Amino acid sequence: MKRIVWINKSNGQLCVTIPRNSGIKAGDAVTVAKDKIKKIVYTPVTGDIFHYGHLRLLQAANNLGDFHVCGVITDEAIASYKEPPIAGLKERIAIISSLQCVDMVMPQHDKDPTENLKKLHEQFNGAELILVYGSNWKATLGSRYVKEIGGRVVQPPYYSKLSTEKVIKKIFERHSKND
Numbered sequence: 340m341k342r343i344v345w346i347n348k349s350n351g352q353l354c355v356t357i358p359r360n361s362g363i364k365a366g367d368a369v370t371v372a373k374d375k376i377k378k379i380v381y382t383p384v385t386g387d388i389f390h391y392g393h394l395r396l397l398q399a400a401n402n403l404g405d406f407h408v409c410g411v412i413t414d415e416a417i418a419s420y421k422e423p424p425i426a427g428l429k430e431r432i433a434i435i436s437s438l439q440c441v442d443m444v445m446p447q448h449d450k451d452p453t454e455n456l457k458k459l460h461e462q463f464n465g466a467e468l469i470l471v472y473g474s475n476w477k478a479t480l481g482s483r484y485v486k487e488i489g490g491r492v493v494q495p496p497y498y499s500k501l502s503t504e505k506v507i508k509k510i511f512e513r514h515s516k517n518d
Contacts, residue, residue, distance in 0.1 A: 378404030379463050382471040383452045383481070385412050386431040387424035388506055392473075392498035394438070399495035400471040401440035406463070409435050410447035410455045420450055451480040460488055473497045 345354050382400040386393060386409075401407040411432050417424050424431065428446065436444040445455050452470070460468055468490035472479045475497035482492045 376405045376463055376466055378406070378467045378469060379459050380404035380407045380469045380471055381410060381452060381456060381459060381481075382407070383410040383412060383447055383455075384435070385417055385424060385503075386435050387417075387426050388503045389426075389431070389434050390501045390503070390506055392501040394440075395498050396471070396473050396495060397435075397438060398440045400469075400493075401442075403469050403471065403493055404467075406442050406466075407440060408443045408445060408455075408459060409441045410445050410452050411435055412447045412450065416447065416449050453481045453484045456481050456484055467491070469493055471495065475499075 380400050380403045382397060384393065384397070397407070397409060400409075411428065414424055414428050426434075432444050432446070435441055445458075447455055456468060456470065468485050468488060470479065470481050470485045470490065470492045472492070472494050473496075474494040476494065479492050479494070485492060
């Protein structure tokens, strides 16, 4: 089971939340083994109007390594290359961070994930870095950096049945039929 350490704001102590159904009970000893993480997987996403295609990508990415980090692109960064998202950054982070296939979420302040990739490489020095994009992406930003440090880029098959654009289009079609 992989969990993220967080800071308790009331006392400043580091904490780990462990699910009730994990089999671990109060008083049990647990081990923190950051050095055992050998493969870090990073997936940049917008995550707006979250759907099954997003979930499939994140699940496929999670299966590639020991620790899966999802970079959620900020509203400002998205607006620099396409229409602003419908859901705000906080809402999108809340959805993605609740997924079992994502171990950590980082805001990504640029369309290019290289800054976040550098932070992860520094934090998990010695671990292989795997950058994941859907196969529908022609240009995989950050891939140059990942390859320079000995990592790799993986592009799982794009789930063409659902996309954000198709979901929006279907909603408009159904809504216009009801008018």
